[in-house]
Amino acid sequence: MAVYIAKKIGLTFVVLFCAATCSFFLLRLIPGDPAEALAGPQATQSDVAAVRASLNLDKPIPLQYTAYMGNLLKGDLGYSYRSRRPVLDEVLARWPNTLRLSLTSMLVAVVIGVPVGIFAARRRGKLGDTLSMGISFLGISMPSFWLGMLLILLFSVRFKLLPFYGMDSPLNYILPSLTLGLGIAANIARLTRVSMLEVLDQDYIRTARGKGVSEAGVVYVHALRNAAVSIITIIGLQLGALLGGQVVTETLFSWPGLGRMIVDALTARDYMVVQGGILVLALTFTILNLLTDICYAVLDPRIRL
């Protein structure tokens, strides 16, 4: 396993290099000039030229690229064009917010999704199964902005039970976590159901039952553990998607997260912030993948890393 982890860490550097390179060049392919965007539509060309020079954007692109990569090696992500703050500070101010919201959303998803999936599997073909899978289908289909609006209208505006703005209290996490988590819960529920059904048909389950293991023991110990590998896979993937893809929810709940920062920076053509944000997301994603792989090995001793 140690060799595997070492290899994975080596690979992480390759991924980061590729992410940095791709984001650097792709951004420069988008029409729009950062100096012009910063100076605003009323600036004179001499003002724009001064800004361009101060941001080193007047240098040839290959030179800008080598300077950027050189700074990266030193751990310097550069400065934001717009705020002139170090990009690392900008990213670190928002990354924990995104991470926390992703984790609470995933908790919502798992806590709702797995039990519903098990429940449906045990009542295959009965009313409970049809009902819970019907509802989960609804959950998958609902766009997050719509669900978020609905939750705000119901719990904040109508019943005034939960806040929809700010992040000072734990209550602030409930609505955004539900908005993001419910859709994933629906996915997890469907997958859990399928995996459980597959496992529950296996011979060793029949053996366990034959040995007189209680029904709960059969379901939660014997079956769930074997179904868990595929559930872990989807959790790992969805968590990755959550980290980068919550722009809409972050906007709706005024959540100062990484996704919104990247989109705002892109609108202002603040290349450095976009590149820094992508880099941190890529790093988080590869670490998540590694953790998922380790979880496999822990859950299923047959898997050797």
Next chain:
Amino acid sequence: MNRIKKILPLMLAMALIITLAGCNGGDSGSPSSDASQSAVSADSSQAQSSPTDAPSDELKDLIVATGTDASTLDPHLCTDSATEVINKNIYQNLVRYTAEMEIVPELATEWTTSEDGKTWRFTLRDDLKFHDGTDFNAEAVKINFERILAEETASPRRSVFAMIESVTVVDPTHVDILTSYPCGSFLQQLCHPAGGMISPAAIETHGIENLGQNPCGTGPLMLKEWTPGEKLVFDIFQDYYAGAPKVKSVTMNIVPDSSTRAMLIESGQCDVALRLPVTEIERLRGDANLTVTEGSTVMTMYIALNNTKGALQDPNVRRALNLAVDIDSIVKNVVSNFSEAADSVISKHTWGHASIGAYPYDPEQAKQLLKDAGHENLEITLWTPVGRYLMDIQVAEAIQAQLADVGVTLNIQQWEFQALMEEVKKAEFDAVLLGWSPSTADADQGLYPVFHSTQHPPQSNRALYSNADVDTLLEQAREEVDATKRADLYKQAQQIIMDDAAWLLLYYPNQALVTTKDVSGIELIPTEHMLFANVEKK
């Protein structure tokens, strides 16, 4: 019973999430407080007290919901209007605009000009201190203008003060500013937010890189903490010369979604909501607990017709397009009267505005002009940004329908704003929907960059308009210090530009501010700034 057993763990789990989230919330501050800026701290967000807790005789916290985070609180580097609104309350200029667009003393008490109109002597207030306790004086004025003009500052607003040749300290309360030409719009230039005076001590300490996070001016608001993407908290500057605002503090919460901002003010969770869309404002007007304050701006919305391309080279074709569009109907039906039909290329609050009169809505005459010009089946493409201006797409579609009535086919092409600005520089478009807001609120900034023939793309004359007479008038007016003569020169220029129909002229959009009934005293300036100096919360 069995069902309840199944649901119970779920509810327990939800309780667990809430607790866990709380635990996470506690240590949220550490990553950002590691960072070097002292002003930034996420932890103190919990210290914010609820505005309703305070006893009635004590000052209260003012909560403002705004759409975007500030970029840089360095007025010499700031370029976006959302941040200018904040900077205008941290910093002050030598002179400023009132809501009626009169120029009144701010840091200077009076001023005189030399015979040749090139030297301006300002008498400064002698009782002023910066937030850091240092004195405001003539030396500070000199340091500030030299900073904005210095090459190493690379200020994107250098051109606003480019006419300044030198600044001389006469004594601590008198300063002479020498301009390279007799600048007719000099006082207007001085009102620009980039002319905000920063404490020389802060300039020295923080340099160009860090002043943006450590602002220090003479204005009523002092930055206390700034959590990027979340909020800015301001203390009140108790030594503010005109008397401190009657609130305990001002918190600007960054709420990017406009419907969320509307819901916040409706539910009483904030006291002031900025930049609400017209649809929300219309709805909130009916709320008895809220006050909607509407005001004009210095912006003109227009369609730049490419004066050098195809049929659009013919002034009669451009006139026909102006005649074919019913601006009053667009103002009434598309932008819900949240604008005023334009009667000249610069707005009513811009210094030098002359009421020339718009082209009347006359589709018959438009058809005739097009027929005479041999362009009965004219087809043009209109480029428009998406969501940049008030109802931009809807306005473009309304114009498309009206032009169809006179046989003109208008194809609409939508753009992301920065990509549009890049593409417009190539000057290959037919027509493009834009807004022009002269930041000094003066005709020089309102006309010269957009109509002078030396200003063609990549500069701002996006209609590629050229008229030698207009060029001469604009040049003369720029160097005319006699206000009456200058106004007359601008009137002539506006008349010619309207006769030439350089633009398809649209309207002057409004701005609005929504507050609760408890809040009063916020001054709304047509340059889209708002001053909190006299704000009061009951």
